[in-house]
Amino acid sequence: MKTTFKKTALASLIGAGLTLAGAATASDDPVKLGLMLPYTGTYTALGEAITNGLELAMSQHGNQLGGRDVEYVKLDSEANPSKAPQNMSRLVRGDNVDFVIGPVHSGVAMGMLRVAQQTGAVTIIPNAGLGAATNELCMPNVFRTSHSMWQDSYPMGKVAYDRGHRRVVTITWDYAGGKEDLAGFEQAFTEAGGEIIEQILVPFPGTEFQSYLAQIASLRPDAVYTFFAGGGGVSFVRDYAASGLKDSIPLLGSGFLTEGNLAAIGEAGEGVMTTLHYAETLDTPQNRAFVEAYRDAYGELPDAYAVQGYDTGMLLLQAMEAVGGDTGDKDRLIAALSNVQLDSPRGPLRFSGSHHPIQNIYLREIRNGRHEVQGIAFENLEVPDDACRM
Amino acid sequence: MDLAFFGVQLLNGLQYGLLLFLIASGLTLIFGIMGIINLAHGAMYMIGAYLVYDLTFRLGNFWLAILVAIPVAVALGLLIERLFLDTLYKRDHLYQVLLTFGLILVLNEMQRIIWGGDVHSVPVPELFSGRIRLTDNLQYSHYRLFVMGVCLALAGVIYWVIRHTRLGIIIRAGAVNRDMVEGLGINVRTLFTLIFSVGVALTAFAGMIAAPLTSIAPGMGDSILITCFVVVVIGGIGSIKGAFWGAILIGMAETFGAVLIPSLASMVIYLIMAAVLLVKPRGLFA
Numbered sequence: 001m002k003t004t005f006k007k008t009a010l011a012s013l014i015g016a017g018l019t020l021a022g023a024a025t026a027s028d029d030p031v032k033l034g035l036m037l038p039y040t041g042t043y044t045a046l047g048e049a050i051t052n053g054l055e056l057a058m059s060q061h062g063n064q065l066g067g068r069d070v071e072y073v074k075l076d077s078e079a080n081p082s083k084a085p086q087n088m089s090r091l092v093r094g095d096n097v098d099f100v101i102g103p104v105h106s107g108v109a110m111g112m113l114r115v116a117q118q119t120g121a122v123t124i125i126p127n128a129g130l131g132a133a134t135n136e137l138c139m140p141n142v143f144r145t146s147h148s149m150w151q152d153s154y155p156m157g158k159v160a161y162d163r164g165h166r167r168v169v170t171i172t173w174d175y176a177g178g179k180e181d182l183a184g185f186e187q188a189f190t191e192a193g194g195e196i197i198e199q200i201l202v203p204f205p206g207t208e209f210q211s212y213l214a215q216i217a218s219l220r221p222d223a224v225y226t227f228f229a230g231g232g233g234v235s236f237v238r239d240y241a242a243s244g245l246k247d248s249i250p251l252l253g254s255g256f257l258t259e260g261n262l263a264a265i266g267e268a269g270e271g272v273m274t275t276l277h278y279a280e281t282l283d284t285p286q287n288r289a290f291v292e293a294y295r296d297a298y299g300e301l302p303d304a305y306a307v308q309g310y311d312t313g314m315l316l317l318q319a320m321e322a323v324g325g326d327t328g329d330k331d332r333l334i335a336a337l338s339n340v341q342l343d344s345p346r347g348p349l350r351f352s353g354s355h356h357p358i359q360n361i362y363l364r365e366i367r368n369g370r371h372e373v374q375g376i377a378f379e380n381l382e383v384p385d386d387a388c389r390m
Numbered sequence: 391m392d393l394a395f396f397g398v399q400l401l402n403g404l405q406y407g408l409l410l411f412l413i414a415s416g417l418t419l420i421f422g423i424m425g426i427i428n429l430a431h432g433a434m435y436m437i438g439a440y441l442v443y444d445l446t447f448r449l450g451n452f453w454l455a456i457l458v459a460i461p462v463a464v465a466l467g468l469l470i471e472r473l474f475l476d477t478l479y480k481r482d483h484l485y486q487v488l489l490t491f492g493l494i495l496v497l498n499e500m501q502r503i504i505w506g507g508d509v510h511s512v513p514v515p516e517l518f519s520g521r522i523r524l525t526d527n528l529q530y531s532h533y534r535l536f537v538m539g540v541c542l543a544l545a546g547v548i549y550w551v552i553r554h555t556r557l558g559i560i561i562r563a564g565a566v567n568r569d570m571v572e573g574l575g576i577n578v579r580t581l582f583t584l585i586f587s588v589g590v591a592l593t594a595f596a597g598m599i600a601a602p603l604t605s606i607a608p609g610m611g612d613s614i615l616i617t618c619f620v621v622v623v624i625g626g627i628g629s630i631k632g633a634f635w636g637a638i639l640i641g642m643a644e645t646f647g648a649v650l651i652p653s654l655a656s657m658v659i660y661l662i663m664a665a666v667l668l669v670k671p672r673g674l675f676a
Contacts, residue, residue, distance in 0.1 A: 002564040043608050046509025174656070202648070203656030205613065207604060211645040217528040218395045231509045231607030238511065238605070244521060246530030264605060265513040352642070 010256050031073040031320070031327065034091035036102030038079040040228055041245055042205075045260060046104045047077075050126045050309035051299050057313025060293065066325025067317055077103050084111025092121040098327045099124060101312055103206040103307075106130035113137050120330065123338070124315065126308045131383065133358035138388035140334050146313055147277050148383050149177055149227075150184035153254050155361040155377035156225065156275040157188020160252055165222040167197045171212060171236075174201035181227035181254050189225075189377040196222055207235040213243045220249075227254040234264045240287075241268035254372075255279075255346065255364065260303040262369050269366040275378075277357070278346040279364045279371040280305040290345035291387040302345075311344050313343065318342070354385035399645050405534050407641020408541035412596035413632045414612060416496075416589030416623040417547060422565040422628015424582050426475065428485050430493035432592050433617030436545075437604045438597025439464055440501055444559050445512050446601075452515040456598050460591060467590030471583050479582070494612075500657035501608060509607040536601050543632055552630050561585070619646075620659050624666045626673025635674060 034052075037047035051074070063070050072094045076089055084103070091097050092115065103109050109128035116123045117139055125144040126135060134144055160168060164249070168189060172178030186196050198219055200212055209246070216224060225246075228236045237258065237361045240251055246268075255276020258269055259340070280291060280301050290310065294302040302310075315337065322336040323329070342349040347360045361378045364371040406497065417431045441462060444453035478485045518533035552558040560581060564571045572578045599613070604610070619638050625632025640659050647658035654661070666674060 040502060040507075040608075042607060044608055045500060084552050089554060201652060201655075206656075208406060208644065209649045210400055210406065214398040214402060215649045216393060216529060217398075218392070220527070231605035231610060233511050233606075234511055234605035239603075242514070242521070242529075242531045248527045255633070264509045266511065266513065282585065326587060359653075 009194045010082060024320065030069040030093065031065045031099070031325070032071050032073055032097040032098030033316075034088055034100045034102075035072060035102060035106075036077045036091060037074075038104050039074070039076040041079050043104045044078045044306045045230075046127060049260065049303060049305035050101075050104070052136075052294070053302065053309025053311075054126070054308075055094045055265065056294060056297055056306075057310045057317065059297075061317050066320030066323060067140075068320075068325045073097055077105070077108050079103070079105040079108060081105065083113055084108040085115050087110045088115040089119075092119045093300065098122070099316065101126055103128055104211075106133075109133055113139070116142055122330070122333065123326065124312050128314045129177060129180070134352070134354040134383065134388065136384045136387045138354045140390050141330070143315070143337055144312045146304075146356060147359075148252070148356065149180035151205045151356075151359075151381055152276050152361060153181045153184035153225075153227065154188045154251055154257070155363070155381065156254070157185045157190075157194070157277065158188055158192055159363055160185075160223055160225065161192035161194045161275075163223075163250075165194065165250070167195050167221050168199045168223050168225055169216055169219055169221040170196055170199065170225045171200040171202065171231065173204040173206075173218070175204040178204070178227050181326040182225070185225050185254075202366065205232060207232050209236055209239045209279070210243075213239060213245060216249070217243070217245060223250045223252055226257060227250045229256045230261070231302060233257045233276055235260050237265050237272060238268040239304075255304065258366060258371070260305060261368070262371070264333030265366075266369070269369070271366065273363065273365045273374070274371070275362055275363055276371075277359050277360050278305055278307050279362050279373045280361070280371055281344065281364075282347070283373070284345070284347070287345040288315050288345055304346075307345050311342055311349065312348070314342050314344065315340050348380075352382055352385060353390070354383075355390035356383050356385065358382050377380075398524050398528060398530075399528065399649065400642075403642035403645035404638065405641075406645060407537050407638040408538050409596060409600055409615065410614075410621055410641055411545060411592045411634050411637035412541050414546075414618040414625070414637050415630055416592035417618050418625065418628055418630065419585050420589040420623045421622060423561060423568070423585050424475075425483070425568070425613070426586075427483070427490065428589070429487065429490040429615070430470075430497060431490075431589075431593055431618065432611030432613075433494045433497035434463070434466070434611070435593045435597040436606075436611035437466065437596030437616055438498060439512075439601045439610065440510075440597075441514050441594070441605070442503050442530075442598040442601045444505065444607050446512050448535065451604070452512065456595075459598055460595060463594035464587050464591045466594070467587035468583065471586040475586065477584075483549075498609065507608055507614055509658070512601040512606065514602045529564070532621045533602055537603065540599060548630055557609075617659065620663050622673075624673055626662055626670075626676030629673065629675040632675030 017052050058070055100121050104127045122214050123142045129145045129147050129149040131148045131150050170182045192220045222263050253274045255274040268292045317341045319336040338351050349357050349359050352358050358380050360376050361381050363374040363377040366372050420428045441459040442455045443456050446452050489567055518536045520532045521529040524530050574600045621636040625636030643658050648655045
């Protein structure tokens with residue numbers, strides 16, 4: 001057993017040396033990227049945006065990672081948690097991928113992380129925001145390039161208080177992701193001195209909001225904070241505006257409320273304020289270049305999901321460059337990944353000890369159908385990861 | 391809970407219930423008379439919404455879009471009944487369930503290929519873009535009132551057809567004893583084609599008029615299907631009257647349950663179904 005290990009290690013050392021020397025032998029094998037993302041169902045648009053962003057980063061760098069060609073193995077996760085362990089095993093054991101990239105859905109992440117722990121497969125989460133992934137469940141081989149629910153909502157608590165709101169109603173779906181998001185906002189808002197007068201939980205994934213709107217109207221809060229995503233986000237923002245509540249009670253939310261759905265929300269979104277780690281209107285050279293390249297490639301504006309995919313690609317590019325394309329030495333590869341610092345379209349990004357992004361969270365207001373940046377709501381925000389011992 | 395709040399919730403419950411009725415009416419007709427559990431009923435609701443979304447932008451007019459979309463929906467129903475269901479009538483129920491389940495997958499995939507995974511919406515038509523004031527800070531869109539009116543009118547028409555026409559007599563008889571109807575020389579095959587097409591058209595139409603009130607997204611029909619089955623079971627399989635009162639009951643229960651007993655909100659309708667089945671195992675109006 002030990003001999004085999006030594007032999008493998010030796011082989012990979014030789015392989016690394018050859019790559020560094022520019023020899024062709026090691027670079028003949030392509031780097032396999034296993035994409036486990038939803039390509040059907042509710043989260044299709046998210047899976048596609050992440051894939052687009054990732055492929056853009058690769059194509060901008062000659063479709064090579066550390067001198068080796070890139071090969072994609074795409075697997076439809078269907079955003080189905082019950083199939084997650086089996087799908088992940090297929091990628092890792094069946095297809096022998098070098099990296100697993102996924103998922104979108106936090107429930108799927110739970111299943112994937114179990115397999116990541118058993119196999120040690122290097123996994124990069126380009127979306128799923130469950131806090132535990134880089135806290136209680138953290139592992140050396142797992143990185144996240146997106147956010148946690150807490151990270152995007154926490155800064156809004158302070159913003160809401162500073163804008164003079166004292167009594168707030170919060171509303172989300174009755175599931176882990178929604179509750180984690182609300183917890184971040186509520187923590188910061190009550191710390192500042194505000195009061196949550198009611199927390200409303202809507203059965204997941206219902207989008208019939210009329211009775212809740214009547215409840216909000218009768219509670220008369222200073223503001224409403226909400227997290228819904230996808231079709232639920234579109235419905236809530238439109239129903240909120242149609243009920244006339246928006247005229248008297250400002251609507252605040254997590255950026256995912258409107259991300260990627262500005263066209264569907266239309267005029268109803270004007271004036272809605274959200275916090276998120278990205279806005280397509282960020283006026284930096286990095287973002288301007290990214291937006292232009294993305295629009296040229298796919299004919300549409302990028303959203304946060306596309307940036308998360310793009311940064312996943314950039315993370316791989318830098319780390320693989322640092323190890324000279326050698327994926328054999330896991331420890332060295334993981335060290336290289338965790339040292340990466342990105343000049344991302346979203347701003348500076350580096351990784352915490354739990355492999356979670358330390359990043360700016362922006363305050364955005366919808367004006368003329370775009371997320372206009374109102375400022376940085378929280379600079380270089382780190383997430384709580386006290387439970388993470390690597 | 392003050393009176394105004396109660397009144398507003400009553401209105402919300404009624405509007406939701408009426409829309410549910412429109413979807414459930416087609417389901418109960420197909421289930422009661424043809425004996426087919428149409429699992430793809432929700433997917434057809436979704437297709438209706440997507441059709442109107444597509445056509446509204448193509449034709450530039452919501453009403454015109456509905457006019458064009460209705461025949462398309464009828465044709466879809468006709469096609470499915472003639473091509474697929476027709477060959478399975480003599481087989482066991484399980485085959486039909488399997489077929490309609492397969493149809494969900496096919497229709498969902500078709501939706502993805504044609505319209506993609508993005509969330510869409512249809513603007514509320516100009517004519518009903520106004521709002522009435524319910525309380526000092528709450529308004530109600532004219533379009534919601536219009537949808538209620540349309541649902542009530544359609545409920546009236548369906549009731550009249552079932553109660554007062556020859557076709558209605560055949561449908562009622564068919565729900566009770568299909569073999570006897572056939573024995574009396576009625577062409578059941580034509581009746582089935584008609585029922586299925588009308589059923590599909592009703593749910594697709596519900597998707598069409600609900601489009602400006604909801605977000606149009608992949609899988610939007612899947613969750614509504616379950617609720618509609620609850621409505622049909624509560625009302626009594628095959629009974630239009632049952633579907634109507636069942637839908638109003640569920641609409642009210644979901645609306646009031648959500649704010650009065652939030653911890654049970656997701657269970658309320660199933661608790662009601664269980665209670666009804668305990669007292670009346672065949673539904674309220676079977």
